[in-house]
Amino acid sequence: MDVAIQEVVRPASIAEALATLARADARPIAGGTDLMVQLRDGRRHAACLVDLGRLGLDGVRRDGDAVEIGAATTMDAIAGDAAVRDWFPALASAAGQVGGWPIQCRATLGGNLANGSPAADTAGPLLIAGAGVIVVAAGGRRRVPIAEFFLGPGRTALRQGELIAAVRLPLAETAAGRRVVERFVKVGPRREQVISVASLAGRAVVGRDGALEQVRIALGSVAPTPVRATAAERALSGRRPDAVARRDAARAVQGDIAPIDDVRAPARYRRIVVAVLLDRFLREVERG
Numbered sequence: 001m002d003v004a005i006q007e008v009v010r011p012a013s014i015a016e017a018l019a020t021l022a023r024a025d026a027r028p029i030a031g032g033t034d035l036m037v038q039l040r041d042g043r044r045h046a047a048c049l050v051d052l053g054r055l056g057l058d059g060v061r062r063d064g065d066a067v068e069i070g071a072a073t074t075m076d077a078i079a080g081d082a083a084v085r086d087w088f089p090a091l092a093s094a095a096g097q098v099g100g101w102p103i104q105c106r107a108t109l110g111g112n113l114a115n116g117s118p119a120a121d122t123a124g125p126l127l128i129a130g131a132g133v134i135v136v137a138a139g140g141r142r143r144v145p146i147a148e149f150f151l152g153p154g155r156t157a158l159r160q161g162e163l164i165a166a167v168r169l170p171l172a173e174t175a176a177g178r179r180v181v182e183r184f185v186k187v188g189p190r191r192e193q194v195i196s197v198a199s200l201a202g203r204a205v206v207g208r209d210g211a212l213e214q215v216r217i218a219l220g221s222v223a224p225t226p227v228r229a230t231a232a233e234r235a236l237s238g239r240r241p242d243a244v245a246r247r248d249a250a251r252a253v254q255g256d257i258a259p260i261d262d263v264r265a266p267a268r269y270r271r272i273v274v275a276v277l278l279d280r281f282l283r284e285v286e287r288g
């Protein structure tokens with residue numbers, strides 16, 4: 001294994017971690033499920049790894065009108081957390097579908113986002129939740145809306161030396177008599193241990209008359225970054241998700257995506273899969 005790591009440091013405070021990360025050859029490591037593979041393959045380089053395991057960045061907590069999930073919280077912990085399951089079922093579902101269970105016990109939320117993959121499974125659920133990424137740096141902390149976090153394949157709004165501390169998800173109160181349907185679904189070449197060919201996270205608020213009062217759709221693996229399907233959302237707004245609306249949405253969603261051919265699937269297949277995932281989600285919303 002050709003990993004030119006010379007040093008692994010385990011800081012006990014965020015200040016100490018940030019001081020080490022000021023070095024240009026230092027890189028944070030959480031679960032290592034992305035980074036170790038990339039170092040081995042020569043896709044990333046680091047002489048110094050800064051282990052985030054002792055910084056207390058793990059755990060889920062209710063904070064006023066939001067739920068805050070520490071960056072070092074594992075997928076297994078997220079998938080099993082009662083508050084996440086209750087309030088953000090798409091996120092719980094996505095976390096429970098990352099790799100397989102051994103990966104979920106190592107892989108963290110912060111690592112999934114910082115890696116910057118268009119296929120990051122937690123990104124879609126965070127997009128439909130309107131989450132904010134809490135970033136810390138030597139100069140202080142800032143909040144980056146998740147919609148502005150992903151810049152391109154492997155590129156994020158994180159600057160050199162910055163860390164994700166947590167992700168903050170606002171709690172959305174639902175008016176009486178409304179129904180909320182929230183789902184995460186993905187398609188891959190097999191059931192486990194694969195990166196998605198396409199994924200969809202959807203959240204629909206359905207009024208008493210069955211019309212969509214609010215609908216949010218996010219897609220993974222079909223554009224240079226995870227994306228909100230705003231054209232499809234517009235096509236559905238205020239309508240019942242019946243066959244006509246579903247057909248309009250399937251057409252509109254093609255304008256939201258820019259898939260590529262790669263080793264996992266051709267672009268044309270991804271376009272078909274997205275339309276199928278959207279149709280399935282909307283049928284479920286219609287059924288109630």
Ligand SMILES: Cc1cc2nc3c(=O)[nH]c(=O)nc-3n(C[C@H](O)[C@H](O)[C@H](O)COP(=O)(O)OP(=O)(O)OC[C@H]3O[C@@H](n4cnc5c(N)ncnc54)[C@H](O)[C@@H]3O)c2cc1C
Binds near residue numbers: 034036052108119158
């Ligand atoms: C077999 C296998 C299957 C997989 N299946 C899936 C899947 O189905 N879906 C999916 O989305 N992913 C999948 N992955 C990818 C990976 O498991 C996830 O992206 C995981 O969440 C990465 O988290 P980590 O803690 O292991 O990150 P690491 O590998 O430790 O780090 C990843 C990157 O993020 C940086 N980083 C980590 N934490 C922080 C932080 N707090 N602040 C700033 N930067 C940070 C690191 O420097 C590195 O660049 C799979 C990987 C493997 C090996």
